[in-house]
Amino acid sequence: MSQTRLSDEEIDWSAPAPAPPPAPRRRTRRIGSLEVLAALLVLLVLLRGWLAGQFTGARLQTWTTVFVSVLVQAVPFLVFGVVLSAIIAVYVPRSFWAKALPRHPALAVPAASLAGVVLPGCECGSVPIAGSLIRRGVTPAAALAFLLAAPAINPIVLTATAVAFPGRPEMVVGRGAASLVVAVAMGWLWLRVGKAEWIRLPHRPDLDGKSKFPAFWSAIRHDVMHAGGYLVMGAAAAATINVLVPGSWLQRLAENPVLSILALAVLAVLLSICSEADAFVAASLSQFSLTSRLVFLVVGPMVDLKLIAMQTGVFGRRFMLRFAPTTFAAAILVGAATGAVLL
Structure with missing residues (x-):
């Protein structure tokens, strides 16, 4: 068998040499937010004596x-x-909610709102759960009503409100009633004017494709890091307001019924506190009336910075630009009206 040899003229020496095969990638363990938080806590414990000596001022x-x-x-x-939210999200079948709700959309909205009573958890968990309800065939109006009601009327939040406002059961009743009214009203409003193309169906990769316990642990890590982080920031903001803002300013603002309500409504959006902890922050704002603090408790679990970001990522920008401002206005009006009647 003869072999054909190519001359130098027939060989294209300008062609690039074939790339070598890629080297095997080494798997490196990334340092996550949980590890950073644990390291900071250890440092705080080790340096507690030195830190105590640094913070000696009265303020x-x-x-x-x-x-x-x-x-x-x-x-x-x-x-x-x-x-409890992780247990329900992982171990309760997602199809349960679709089977439990009435088929008529107008009746499914209040039923889904009341379903929030059996789901202890904060608004961080209600957004992905509402998304899974839509994927399971639940009408979007009912899923959105559930999203708004669950963080505000579940037993954990109402119990925390009772502890934060001892001797004030009307605050618990007012918070539950006003939040339920807003959730049902927004659900019925979506039935009237909402469009399917405004919602982008969600995906929860941290729970999909995992067995029960890994998904349960992943849900706990996710919710603790998000809700806990915002709780720390909210507590720091409340403490800062009490120390840095002159008492005369707060008193002057609190004395105006309209301005006090609007101020605490905006503050609820900015602080972005978990609904299981916002009652304690509201109780610390003792300069303001009970009605304005009730509005703070109604607005916070429905519209805040973290919810706006989560709703944008899960449902899309077109949805958020319509849903969040309308919910904010409805929460202020219903919360103020409820406070005027009960408080």
Whole structure:
């Protein structure tokens, strides 16, 4: 058998040489937010003596007292709610909610709102659950009503509100009633004017494709890091307001019924506190009336910065631009009207 040899003229020496096969990638363990938080807690414990000596001013001690008191009261409810929310999200079949709701959309809206009573958890968990309800065939109006009601009327949140406002059962009743009214009204409004193309169906990759316990642990890690982080920021903001803002300013603002309601409504959006802990922050704002603090409790679980971001990522920007401002206005009006009647 003869072999054909190519001359130098027949060989294209300008052609690039074939790329070598890629080297095997080494799997490196990334340091996540949970590890960073654990390291910070260890440092705080080791340096507690030195830190105590640095914070000796009267105003700083007041800040520390308010900050720690809010966290100590709120953390047990936050942890309990996150664990129960993870159990329900992982171990209760998603099809259960579609089977349990009435088929008529107008009746499914209040039924889905009341279903929030049996789902302890914060608004961080209600967004993906509402998305899964839509994927399971639940009408979007009912899923959105559930999204708004669940973080505000579940037993954990109402119990935390009762603890934060001792001797004030009307705050518990007012919060539950106003939140339920807003949720049902927004669901019926969506039935009237909502469009399917405004919603982008969601996906929850941290729970899909995992067995029960890994998915359960992943849900707990996700909710604790998100809700816990916002709780810390909210407690710090509440302590800062109590220390840095002159009392005369707050008193002047609190004395105006309209401005006090609008101010605490905007503050609820900015602080983005978990619904299982916001009652303790509201209780610390004692300069304001009970009605304005009720509006704070109604607005916070329905419209805040983290919810706006989550709703944009899960349902799309077109949905958020329509849903969030309307919910904000409805929560202020219903919360103020409820406060005028009950408080």
